[in-house]
Amino acid sequence: MVRGGYARRIFSSFIDTHLEDVLDLPDAELPSDAVEEQDIGGGQRLPPPPRPLDECGRKYILLRNGELYPSRAAANICRDIFHKIVHPDAFTRKKLSKAHIDIYWTEFKKHANAESFDENLYRIAFGDKCKERYGDYIYNLKQKKKKPAYFTQALWNDYCNAWKTRAHVEASKRSSKNRKQGRETAMGTHSNGCVSFAETVEKMTRENNGRRPTFWELFNKTHRLTQKDSHGMCSQRAAEIEEQVYAKADALLAQGVENIDYDAIFADLFGKVKKRKQVPGAGQATSIYFPFATSSSTSAAARSAEVEQRVQELREQVRVEVTNEVQERMQLVMQDEIAKVREESDKKTASLQDQLKILSEQFNQLTRG
Incomplete structure (x- = not known):
């Protein structure tokens, strides 16, 4: 049984009775540059581009196939967070701990709207993105060899000293050799930026x-x-x-x-x-x-578990999207119904006022007579 006041029970009953009708309502008119969802086969669909900002000024960053989307927007937010919060002991990607990522996650939510997705799955995707971008961030710092404005001199000295240790230098040489693949300079693993x-x-x-x-x-x-x-x-x-x-x-x-x-x-x-x-x-x-x-x-069991996890993720995503759509369309329906009730009420009130005025005039005439 639905708990709550009269309005909540009516609302719930309306959803149960008219859910199919609500889902069949015509879509609101999209902006001219919007792209409708398309089927690209293989169970994959192209969603319309996410809305740019929510009411708090945050970007909409979606969770799709275990990845943050749009990827570039998520990467830019991560970069800005790295500039804002500098951990004194995170000299390399390997040094980036779960505690560091948790701090970045808290800051990330201030700039990205992630509330429509399962938080546990979203945090996993964010952790992967954070570590990936942090590696590039540290690499760029080392290549530029110049203290950024958001670093204190003491902190910059600590980072530089950590990069000069024997273990770090040897690890960097091995990685560089692998990336170069026998060439003088390293080439990217892909050309997609x-x-x-x-x-x-x-x-x-x-x-x-x-x-x-x-x-x-x-x-x-x-x-x-x-x-x-x-x-x-x-x-x-x-x-x-x-x-x-x-x-x-x-x-x-x-x-x-x-x-x-x-x-x-x-x-x-x-x-x-x-x-x-x-x-x-x-x-x-x-x-x-x-x-x-x-x-x-x-193993077969591991493959089955991965498929099951993927299915659950898709189910959760569909549930969230359908719920949001139903709520939005229900709001439109309820607003229309309220407007109609108000209009009818205003007409009845005006009619009663006219009748009352006529009766009042008749009563005054009888009194004077």
Whole structure:
């Protein structure tokens, strides 16, 4: 039984009785630059762009496929928080503890609206984003070798001294060597900047009039250099992937296969998840193109648990979105009903006043007579 006052019971009853009618109400008119939700296949849908700011001036940062969206907006908020709050002992990404991330989380909520999603799932996604951006933040500080204005001199000296320790220098050299891959300077693992692969999929889908790109189209988009003097792959690993995929495609053509499925070839050659539960080269788009990809060491029970967690996350997201939509539309319905009641009440009041005036005049005439 619904608890609360009369109005709450009426409201609940109205929802139970007219829920389907409410969901079928016509949508409010969207701004001319808004994009409606589109189906891109594989159980994936493109949502309309989130509203820019809430009533408190916070940005709407969504949780989608376990990632924060829009990725760039979330990254910018993280950067601003790093500038505002400097931990005296977080010299590297490895030194960034859970306590540090909790402090950043508290500050993040002041600038991002995350209230429509499960907080536990959202905090996990924020922790991943925070650690990822913090690594880039520290790397940039070390490269610039100049004290930022928001650092005290003593704190900057502590950071610089920590970066000069033998253990840190050796670790940096190993990482640098791995990134360079035999070249004089390191090349990026992809050429997509700070935009997530999932966002690039959405952009390409909209540009293709709702047709989702194949993974191989996405791979070329996100790993090929676009400078005037170079149109090759952005890294040695990406070039090797391209070479192996095309080599297998040529072999299939030689066998008489006409329609080559480059996505299937890539999945066969490289479709095992590694760190971050992502397929190398697919990044955040793993959940879109290879949702059931696993590592060779992953047990069936673990895979089942991952799928179940994903299902629960989707259910929670759908529940929140439907609830919000119902509440918004119920408000519109209730406002219309209240307006109609007020209008009828005003008409009846005016009519009664007119009748009372006539009766009063008749009474005065009888009294004088």
